[in-house]
Amino acid sequence: MNATLNRRDFIKVSSLAGSGLVLGFYLPSKENESLFAEPLTDFSPNAFVKIDPTGTVTISVAKSEMGQGVRTSLPMIVAEELEADWSKVKIEQADAHPTKYGSQGTGGSFSVRGSWQMLRQAGATAREMLLTAAAQSWNADRSSCRAEKGFVVHSSGKKLSYGDLADAAGKLPVPTSVQLKDNKDFKILGKAIPKVDTPEKVNGSAMFGSDVRVKGMLFSSIEKCPVFGGKVKSFDAAKAKAVSGVKDVVNLENGVAVVATSTYAAFKGREALSITWDEGQWANQKSESIKKMFEDAVKQRGSVEDYDGDAEGAFASAATKVEAVYEVPFAAHATMEPMNCTAHVQSDRCEIWAPTQSPQGAQNEAARILGLPLDKITVHVTLLGGGFGRRLQSDYVQDAVKVSKAVNAPVQVMWKREDDMQHDWYRPATYNLMRGGLDKNGSPVAWLHRVAGPSSRGLVVGGSTPQYKIPNFMIDSHIKETGVPIGAWRSVGPSQNGWVVESFIDELAHASKKDPYEFRRQLLTRSPRLKRALEVAAEKAGWGKPLPKGIGRGIAAVEGFGSSIAQVAEVSVQPDGTVKIHRIVAAVDCGPVVNPNTIEAQIESAVVYAMSASMKDEITIARGRVVQSNFHDYSMPMINEMPKVEVHIIPSTEAIGGIGEPGLPPFAPALCNAIFAATGKRIRRLPIRPEDLKKA
Amino acid sequence: MSSFTLTVNGKKHTVDVDPDTPLLWVLRDSIGLTGTKYGCGQGYCGSCTVHVDGEAIRSCTMAIESLSDKKVTTIEGLSPNSSHPIQQAWIAHDVPQCGYCQSGQIMAAAALLSEKPDPNDEDINASMNLICRCGTYNRIREAVHVASENMRKKELGQKGGK
Ligand code: FES
Ligand code: FES
Numbered sequence: 001m002n003a004t005l006n007r008r009d010f011i012k013v014s015s016l017a018g019s020g021l022v023l024g025f026y027l028p029s030k031e032n033e034s035l036f037a038e039p040l041t042d043f044s045p046n047a048f049v050k051i052d053p054t055g056t057v058t059i060s061v062a063k064s065e066m067g068q069g070v071r072t073s074l075p076m077i078v079a080e081e082l083e084a085d086w087s088k089v090k091i092e093q094a095d096a097h098p099t100k101y102g103s104q105g106t107g108g109s110f111s112v113r114g115s116w117q118m119l120r121q122a123g124a125t126a127r128e129m130l131l132t133a134a135a136q137s138w139n140a141d142r143s144s145c146r147a148e149k150g151f152v153v154h155s156s157g158k159k160l161s162y163g164d165l166a167d168a169a170g171k172l173p174v175p176t177s178v179q180l181k182d183n184k185d186f187k188i189l190g191k192a193i194p195k196v197d198t199p200e201k202v203n204g205s206a207m208f209g210s211d212v213r214v215k216g217m218l219f220s221s222i223e224k225c226p227v228f229g230g231k232v233k234s235f236d237a238a239k240a241k242a243v244s245g246v247k248d249v250v251n252l253e254n255g256v257a258v259v260a261t262s263t264y265a266a267f268k269g270r271e272a273l274s275i276t277w278d279e280g281q282w283a284n285q286k287s288e289s290i291k292k293m294f295e296d297a298v299k300q301r302g303s304v305e306d307y308d309g310d311a312e313g314a315f316a317s318a319a320t321k322v323e324a325v326y327e328v329p330f331a332a333h334a335t336m337e338p339m340n341c342t343a344h345v346q347s348d349r350c351e352i353w354a355p356t357q358s359p360q361g362a363q364n365e366a367a368r369i370l371g372l373p374l375d376k377i378t379v380h381v382t383l384l385g386g387g388f389g390r391r392l393q394s395d396y397v398q399d400a401v402k403v404s405k406a407v408n409a410p411v412q413v414m415w416k417r418e419d420d421m422q423h424d425w426y427r428p429a430t431y432n433l434m435r436g437g438l439d440k441n442g443s444p445v446a447w448l449h450r451v452a453g454p455s456s457r458g459l460v461v462g463g464s465t466p467q468y469k470i471p472n473f474m475i476d477s478h479i480k481e482t483g484v485p486i487g488a489w490r491s492v493g494p495s496q497n498g499w500v501v502e503s504f505i506d507e508l509a510h511a512s513k514k515d516p517y518e519f520r521r522q523l524l525t526r527s528p529r530l531k532r533a534l535e536v537a538a539e540k541a542g543w544g545k546p547l548p549k550g551i552g553r554g555i556a557a558v559e560g561f562g563s564s565i566a567q568v569a570e571v572s573v574q575p576d577g578t579v580k581i582h583r584i585v586a587a588v589d590c591g592p593v594v595n596p597n598t599i600e601a602q603i604e605s606a607v608v609y610a611m612s613a614s615m616k617d618e619i620t621i622a623r624g625r626v627v628q629s630n631f632h633d634y635s636m637p638m639i640n641e642m643p644k645v646e647v648h649i650i651p652s653t654e655a656i657g658g659i660g661e662p663g664l665p666p667f668a669p670a671l672c673n674a675i676f677a678a679t680g681k682r683i684r685r686l687p688i689r690p691e692d693l694k695k696a
Numbered sequence: 697m698s699s700f701t702l703t704v705n706g707k708k709h710t711v712d713v714d715p716d717t718p719l720l721w722v723l724r725d726s727i728g729l730t731g732t733k734y735g736c737g738q739g740y741c742g743s744c745t746v747h748v749d750g751e752a753i754r755s756c757t758m759a760i761e762s763l764s765d766k767k768v769t770t771i772e773g774l775s776p777n778s779s780h781p782i783q784q785a786w787i788a789h790d791v792p793q794c795g796y797c798q799s800g801q802i803m804a805a806a807a808l809l810s811e812k813p814d815p816n817d818e819d820i821n822a823s824m825n826l827i828c829r830c831g832t833y834n835r836i837r838e839a840v841h842v843a844s845e846n847m848r849k850k851e852l853g854q855k856g857g858k
Pocket of ligand 2: 067792793794796797827828829832
């Protein structure tokens, strides 16, 4: 029984159970007084909104917070339509549920645009019901009432708070269609609102996955087969078990888990393991072989992905031909918080605390492993110490579920940084043969992009179709198995194809002796939105105005995730080949603006993420293993390298777009185009190496 | 295992761990202060930064046995109610994104200001060499400058009031 049991329920329970006994049990006491006071009930017309009789508005967030600000932006959308008082809104992170909230997967820069309509509807529905409840209680005409900052106000001036109205509104039927607000009447949306979870992130109280502490829990660290797809052949756990604090050692087949009373004891126990691996079919894989395979593949035409006209014919007869090869390495996500998960498996149920971008994926995986129905699997979503696509996978959830089941206790599995680096789902390495043809006036007539890459066509090919009006183009692909697991990496296909396309179009512009900005602008006839972003970026950056000696300027524009964005980079190159970025100017059209504060932060964040992938890092493979292991050999840009980033948000009536990823793809090409402008050297292989640019 | 006594945020704790256990894991697993984060375990990232006798150190590489008689301050003990000027500036500039690196960033910034109340950009570059994978660097820099300014203003105000 709980405190919201009302008199009617009480009577039902009493008559069912036989009055004497139940009455005896429920004899009025101080504690149970509320049971007899006809308690007021919460108003909760849908999965996202709850208003209690004290007026607290609780909004559920069903997407995962990983720094992109969804715990703030999604409730803002609900609160706007609800006409709530933002300062009184409480946020609740939703547990995984198969259907209640729609998809809880957090990726593709889809949280705001994918929830936009549904959340507005949720807020508007509640608002309409509160209005009706007020009108009824005043016996007034519905049209004489308006909702305002947590109150319904009558034209006479009298008002009732949402808390006062909650009980009555809860008894009304939920309307099936409601009027949404006009964008011009937005009061919360469009304002730079501080993120709701900032206060807890400055005093250590924020709860990330690795911060979960459950009574009686143990800590685990897993030695996985260093070779992709390899398995445990045999192992000796005696020494590991002798390490103080180690409780158990568990064979997971793809690795061996040490379970201990602390994380460090688990790490130490792991070092004492001796394991023989069956390294499997990829034991001899190496980066050189992968490159050779791609190189050989692009000698032939692959499967055609997209085309218009007769690109091969037009190229053959072009007045000017340009050919180039662009190479992109594998890249790791390296979220700041390494993968981890806490699980408590019991015979008939399982509770999970996971920093996951895929709560429903976690739930499904656990149900599959344990053979339990979904409703016996509770998944609590913690804060994520970075996601970037890595946490769409559920491998670390599987780890925790398996280990907890094996030792029959709550367990937190904590990956070491080295595990995280070497067992990622990497951004694919690709090899791109580019061919472009210009007619005698310097207009592009042919575009041929042949790409070779690993395992997944979507991840390799996505974002390769040029936005430019080129009468004949063709994209074809060779998808090869390499053994290297690949996955969604912040901005996915466009993360590499944006660089390839926007670098090569720059090569064509220079080959036609035209200004790279003007050249693009004239070819963007099919994409007015992208053209506008390009123009705004160029104008704000002062494109065409003279720069100090040694500084070069480059531009790039990429459409994706429902948004259009262009960036201008200003860079110089030192004699030793190091690149200094002086300024990045970005112009973005993401449709209606939810929170300019997070839009700016996300563009800046994407620039830094792109800096690491284009200027610093690559994942290489030797003996079937990832060579890099920690931040000394997969290094991150630091504060001293951080350029000034100017973000210009273009006022727009276009459909709402995403913002977590679009800032990334234009960065590398803008940078490399600027390097070309400064030095005459074209970068066609990432990451940029100082030796590529050193003065001879 | 051996027994060690250390003072964390003004409170004495006795823990039973191996002498080589890094302070980071003592804080997180033995004492239950999870605000200090594990990022790399090798001293590269700074997520685990705490103060030992007022100095910023990386707790993942400091063994518990080297800490007897030392005073440790973690993010939880930096100030009551997040009132430290650095925390206030962090809130005002909405610095954190995912937030995972921010305990370390804040502890490093607080140590910087106590050593150099008016740091220039070079000082910030040198002391704030911590990784933020979310790329909050520009806001960090801004917030450090603002915190330093606010501290100065407060001091002036206090002097003026006397
Ligand atoms: S965890 Fe200590 S420096 Fe990275
Ligand atoms: S805020 Fe995410 S790593 Fe710094």
